[in-house]
Amino acid sequence: MLEIKNLHANIGDKEILKGIDLSVKAGEIHAVMGPNGSGKSTLAQVLAGHPAYDVTQGTVEYDGRNLLEMDPEVRAQEGIFLAFQYPIEIPGVTNAYFLRSAYNEIRKAKGMPELDPLEFLDLMEEKTKIVEMDQAMMNRSVNTGFSGGEKKRNEILQMAVLEPRLAILDETDSGLDIDALKVVSNGVNALRRPDNATIVVTHYQRLLNYIVPDRVHVLAQGRIVKSGGKELALELEERGYDWIPGAAA
Amino acid sequence: MSEAGTATLQVEKTSGEPAWLIELRRSAMATFTSVGFPTTKNEDWHFTSVTSIAERRFGVAAPGLAISADTLSNIGYGQDWHTLVFVNGRLISEPAVETLPAGLTITTLASEIESGSEVIKRHFAKLATPDSGSFTALNTTHAEDGAVVRLGADCVADKPVHLVFVSDAGAESAQTHPHNLVFAEKHSQATIIESFVALGADVYFTNAVTEVFVADGARLSHYKLQRESQNAFHVGTIQVHQARDSRYESFSFATGAALSRTNVYTTLAGDAAEAVLNGLYMVDGKQHVDHQTRIEHVQPNCPSREVYKGVLDGRSHGVFNGKVYVHPEAQKTDGKQTNNTLLLSERAQIDTKPQLEIFADDVKCTHGATVGRLDETSLFYMKSRGVNARTARELLTYAFAADVLETIELAEVREGLESATLLRYTDG
Numbered sequence: 001m002l003e004i005k006n007l008h009a010n011i012g013d014k015e016i017l018k019g020i021d022l023s024v025k026a027g028e029i030h031a032v033m034g035p036n037g038s039g040k041s042t043l044a045q046v047l048a049g050h051p052a053y054d055v056t057q058g059t060v061e062y063d064g065r066n067l068l069e070m071d072p073e074v075r076a077q078e079g080i081f082l083a084f085q086y087p088i089e090i091p092g093v094t095n096a097y098f099l100r101s102a103y104n105e106i107r108k109a110k111g112m113p114e115l116d117p118l119e120f121l122d123l124m125e126e127k128t129k130i131v132e133m134d135q136a137m138m139n140r141s142v143n144t145g146f147s148g149g150e151k152k153r154n155e156i157l158q159m160a161v162l163e164p165r166l167a168i169l170d171e172t173d174s175g176l177d178i179d180a181l182k183v184v185s186n187g188v189n190a191l192r193r194p195d196n197a198t199i200v201v202t203h204y205q206r207l208l209n210y211i212v213p214d215r216v217h218v219l220a221q222g223r224i225v226k227s228g229g230k231e232l233a234l235e236l237e238e239r240g241y242d243w244i245p246g247a248a249a
Numbered sequence: 250m251s252e253a254g255t256a257t258l259q260v261e262k263t264s265g266e267p268a269w270l271i272e273l274r275r276s277a278m279a280t281f282t283s284v285g286f287p288t289t290k291n292e293d294w295h296f297t298s299v300t301s302i303a304e305r306r307f308g309v310a311a312p313g314l315a316i317s318a319d320t321l322s323n324i325g326y327g328q329d330w331h332t333l334v335f336v337n338g339r340l341i342s343e344p345a346v347e348t349l350p351a352g353l354t355i356t357t358l359a360s361e362i363e364s365g366s367e368v369i370k371r372h373f374a375k376l377a378t379p380d381s382g383s384f385t386a387l388n389t390t391h392a393e394d395g396a397v398v399r400l401g402a403d404c405v406a407d408k409p410v411h412l413v414f415v416s417d418a419g420a421e422s423a424q425t426h427p428h429n430l431v432f433a434e435k436h437s438q439a440t441i442i443e444s445f446v447a448l449g450a451d452v453y454f455t456n457a458v459t460e461v462f463v464a465d466g467a468r469l470s471h472y473k474l475q476r477e478s479q480n481a482f483h484v485g486t487i488q489v490h491q492a493r494d495s496r497y498e499s500f501s502f503a504t505g506a507a508l509s510r511t512n513v514y515t516t517l518a519g520d521a522a523e524a525v526l527n528g529l530y531m532v533d534g535k536q537h538v539d540h541q542t543r544i545e546h547v548q549p550n551c552p553s554r555e556v557y558k559g560v561l562d563g564r565s566h567g568v569f570n571g572k573v574y575v576h577p578e579a580q581k582t583d584g585k586q587t588n589n590t591l592l593l594s595e596r597a598q599i600d601t602k603p604q605l606e607i608f609a610d611d612v613k614c615t616h617g618a619t620v621g622r623l624d625e626t627s628l629f630y631m632k633s634r635g636v637n638a639r640t641a642r643e644l645l646t647y648a649f650a651a652d653v654l655e656t657i658e659l660a661e662v663r664e665g666l667e668s669a670t671l672l673r674y675t676d677g
Binding site (some may be wrong): 023028044048051052071072073075076077081082084087088089090092093097101102105106111119141158162248 | 269410620624625627629630631632634635636637641644645647648649651652
């Protein structure tokens with residue numbers, strides 16, 4: 001589904017990603033771990049098409065197509081979703097209006113009929129249950145005045161509504177208490193299907209107790225320095241990153 | 250420039266008017282003749298040149314045609330409000346006396362002058378005096394008509410009062426000088442809306458003055474909706490006097506006119522009087538929109554709040570100058586003032602100047618201004634959800650503007666302006 005080869009990316013003049021290779025197949029969950037500043041979030045943002053990053057080398061194929069040529073909104077319409085580490089507040093635009101616009105644009109791109117506000121309300125009733133969110137939150141401005149946990153739930157809610165084929169969770173677990181972590185993880189697991197895939201970017205092994213990965217990758221200084229099965233995450237938790245060649249700070 | 254102005258204004262309407270008014274008009278005319286139109290050397294007009302008004306010769310408007318109920322419903326909001334309609338400066342319709350609740354009277358300046366009203370003699374041009382500015386001097390000289398709204402003590406108006414000033418084709422190349430007076434007696438309460446609208450794209454000049462007296466404990470909401478023709482010139486001054494414990498809430502909405510200048514001035518002349526001055530300006534093309542506000546904290550314990558927002562597109566030019574004066578006696582003043590402008594194009598321009606002058610020592614005052622473009626991170630966030638770039642820009646622009654519209658208490662006006670704004674920046 002996703003084929004990343006020798007990906008290099010800069011922010012300004014500074015090279016952050018220095019040759020990433022990663023292959024994700026449908027049905028898989030991949031965890032990307034690594035110390036602070038290793039480039040984890042950059043990888044997530046580059047895949048979503050953040051304009052602040054320049055890709056200087058390498059290729060990313062998504063379903064056999066050149067992902068890097070697509071605008072961020074096209075990527076989303078093609079099924080890519082990034083759950084933000086720091087969800088953005090948009091005062092003045094309600095959650096419901098924002099999500100309905102997004103949902104309908106994606107439906108339009110797929111050649112499917114749009115939902116009117118009432119039909120969308122029914123959909124929301126079902127989806128808000130997945131993340132145990134009060135429906136009243138739908139009438140509040142996007143993320144405005146939300147607590148940290150509410151913002152992360154809201155990201156998973158958006159994911160539940162938009163039903164991406166490739167979801168990228170950027171440190172969705174950081175700052176969550178255990179209850180919120182369970183809610184968020186249950187949400188992600190409930191949305192898992194054989195034809196979609198998930199990349200979980202995280203700093204902590206804890207999340208992987210709830211979202212069990214097929215593969216774990218260690219990112220350090222802009223490169224993947226080690227890959228393994230889910231047991232690698234446990235080893236990282238115990239031993240830290242310093243024992244991995246190339247990962248020492 | 251002053252010669253051009255006076256030459257334009259050959260209207261001698263003094264016949265039949267009381268002696269005090271003839272004298273007042275003469276002296277106002279003399280004031281205008283001596284100072285002329287303001288130039289950009291004048292500090293209060295530094296960013297706004299009125300040469301385009303001064304160099305044109307505006308005549309007398311032709312009588313306006315009757316406005317059908319349909320047209321009015323497109324302009325106005327609440328159809329059952331107490332509504333006065335002026336077309337090209339002349340009264341077309343006024344609410345029937347029997348429809349007004351006890352304590353509320355709505356008459357016109359012309360009829361009050363004709364009947365020799367003492368109230369008008371005592372108050373006309375007493376707040377917005379001829380020597381306070383060239384345009385008020387012009388208004389004093391030429392004002393023929395306008396609304397006179399009186400809320401008796403304890404009167405709570407059952408419905409909003411809507412003053413509608415329409416310009417139709419008969420206003421082409423003409424000037425009007427509406428002059429309104431609002432008296433809110435002790436503990437009265439009402440909402441007054443002034444709408445300035447056009448039926449076409451004519452070039453004309455509106456020079457309005459509204460004087461507002463808010464007595465002890467009275468609460469007045471006052472919305473000014475300036476949607477003149479895109480080729481028109483509009484200068485409007487609202488001058489308010491607030492007694493103790495009164496509350497005055499103003500909203501200035503401006504999307505019209507090639508050049509507009511709105512002055513909102515209030516004096517907090519009694520203990521614990523409260524002023525809220527908000528506004529939203531949205532212009533495009535070569536439009537020029539200028540807001541000038543002044544809050545005089547004369548007495549102690551008065552809170553004042555001010556939020557003006559602007560959205561400028563094309564080559565438009567916005568000006569905001571907000572002054573807060575805190576007099577030495579005005580201890581415990583609590584003032585907050587903000588001006589935020591969103592620039593949608595490279596060539597749009599804003600000059601913003603929030604000003605604080607404080608002569609008391611125990612006060613809490615803040616002010617600030619921001620000027621910016623749409624936030625790239627917010628745009629990316631929306632796009633990353635599949636919202637296309639254009640819709641994302643539209644939604645963020647609408648959200649920026651709608652934020653200040655939320656402060657309007659009257660639902661019909663708030664929702665009406667929200668949908669107009671949504672329509673302006675989106676496909677609907």
